[in-house]
Amino acid sequence: MKLRASIGEYQTDIQILAEASRLSADIGGRRYEVNVLELDGGGYLFISDGRIFDCRVEGRPQSGRTIDVIVRTESYAIAITDPKRLRGSKAVDVHIVEAAHIVAPMPGKVVRILVKVGEQISAGNGIMVVEAMKMQNEMKSPKTGVVAALNVQVGATVNRGDVLAVVE
């Protein structure tokens, strides 16, 4: 199967063929013949030329979605894109958005809002304070601009990934 892999800015083609415990791969022209053992809980044990690589994949992979792969103690954020999946899906949006979305990095509670909609702010200014695990964290604006939207109120419970505010 032919796929595309990206780690940060690096992108490469990958072709793999797995038959029982034998796996052959071609990554941008580099060819590998490895033995693979599937472990419980999303783990793989690869043996390449006698060298052991204990791997764990975190999260369910989907085309275009970044997942964490841990090899030994090193973690890699990798996105696998399936060319067959690109056609059907809505075009992956790559137009540059001018707005910065302030996203909740974890579940928590909004304890203070420090700005108003329409307010001019500079990069690094605090937008709101979110309390999680007994710590108050100030959410800062990554850019200079105008507060275009505040989607939450003081006291609101927020989930990871919620867009709290937009700065344009």
Next chain:
Amino acid sequence: MFRKILIANRGEIAVRIIRACRDLRISPIAVFSEADAAALHVRLADEAYCIGPASSTQSYLDIESIVAAAERSGAEAIHPGYGFLAENAEFARAVKEAGLIFIGPPPDAMEVMGSKTSARRAAIEAGVPVVPGTTEPLRDYEEARETAIRFGYPVMLKAAAGGGGKGMRQVEIEGELRSAFDAAKSEAASAFGNSDVYLEKIVDRPRHIEIQIFADMQGNSVHLGERECSIQRRHQKVIEECPSPVNDPYLRERMGEAAIKIARAVDYVGAGTVEFLFSDTSREFYFLEMNTRLQVEHPVTELVTGIDLVREQINVAAGASLSFTQEEIHWRGHAIECRVYAEDPENNFFPSPGRITFLRVPSGPGIRDDGGVFEGAEVSIHYDPMISKLATWGRTRAEAIDRMRRALDEYAIGGIKTTLSFFREIVRDEEFIAARLDTGFISRFNQRREERPSERPHPAGGSQASSLQQDIAIIAAALSYLRSQSQSPTSHTPQDESKWKIAGRAAGLNRTALKKRSEHP
């Protein structure tokens, strides 16, 4: 000796206390919130009582429910652990009034030391040097502003009832004071139910060195040497060592004596820790505060002295005299502890709650792991994100570091982000290995880390070995994608299926179910 002890805590410290109870053949009683019904400390206890909903103010901080659980279980004593109610004099009194023993110091001593301002007064009276600062809580912002000008910036705002870095803010310039003052007050109010804050001058590049003390009811008091806790982030310790790399027996003696003086001044009983700031340049130390409880980092002292501090706490609370004298305490080798937090070091140490999908805990020579979780456990958003304390012992600091490096590499926690990767870098850091430590270590380490060219292998550059490892990661990701495709063939999505077929199958299922029921009336 007690027959039953109730542990008014959760997580790794509850597990630690259960272990001491087991050693002493005492039956451990757990309490838990609704979020912790299947937690490790509950599973290891003999009895467990639910004391309220997930929110700690309605459970682990609810004095009435905890005392009621103790009475119901027939426990004779309560161990508060650290955090939650451990330094709450009102709780200690409530325990006493219920006719039970509080495993900790007398409430009066807790009260004096519990407020950082009265603790400072006690230290001054005992003749122990203190850092310049206010001895009374600040009345308002204006007083904070004037005091800060008097001491000169940078200054530190601290919660009077505080601990664990909560309600604490470093202020570099006056422009930052207002928001820091408000934040510290509101954080102090939500963490400790007391919004009082005070102000201290900041000592330049200080080491944080603390002395473990122990006193019994017979009037014996000893010190068990120091721990160095200079490696902190957000004023929270992350790595602790015993002894301090300064390792000066004369200094240990002087600091030990000062710590005992403070303990005696408040008629202290049990385990306590006196924290000092130590200036490398002047070799002077200043009293910072006293923690009237068992410390998170107590294992490093245990590893080096061989004394089980929790066991000793229980013995002393039961009325026994200390099982050792000052002369019998010897410090052997070196111990280091890393606090493993469910936090993402790549994202400003944001908490990373969730389910632990994979767990491999290191072991082998010189390794001790005090954990409170298991594979499948949920790291909740409601509580402190510390999930375990990994400690290593070696004959020398270098050997302890070697073992820590090995143990960190063996340690694997899946499903959540942890600080393990951060520690793996620290134990390889030259400044850390050379023991050039002070409380600014982490921010300088982070700076070095940013300046260092990325070690992330890149197939274009990078060594052959590292690019091989990266390719293996790509293969694993691709293989995992492949497997997910074969498990859920997309040509067969539910929408594609005929509604008739679905209905027919459901009817078929009902028929067989009915048939079964009629066979077994």
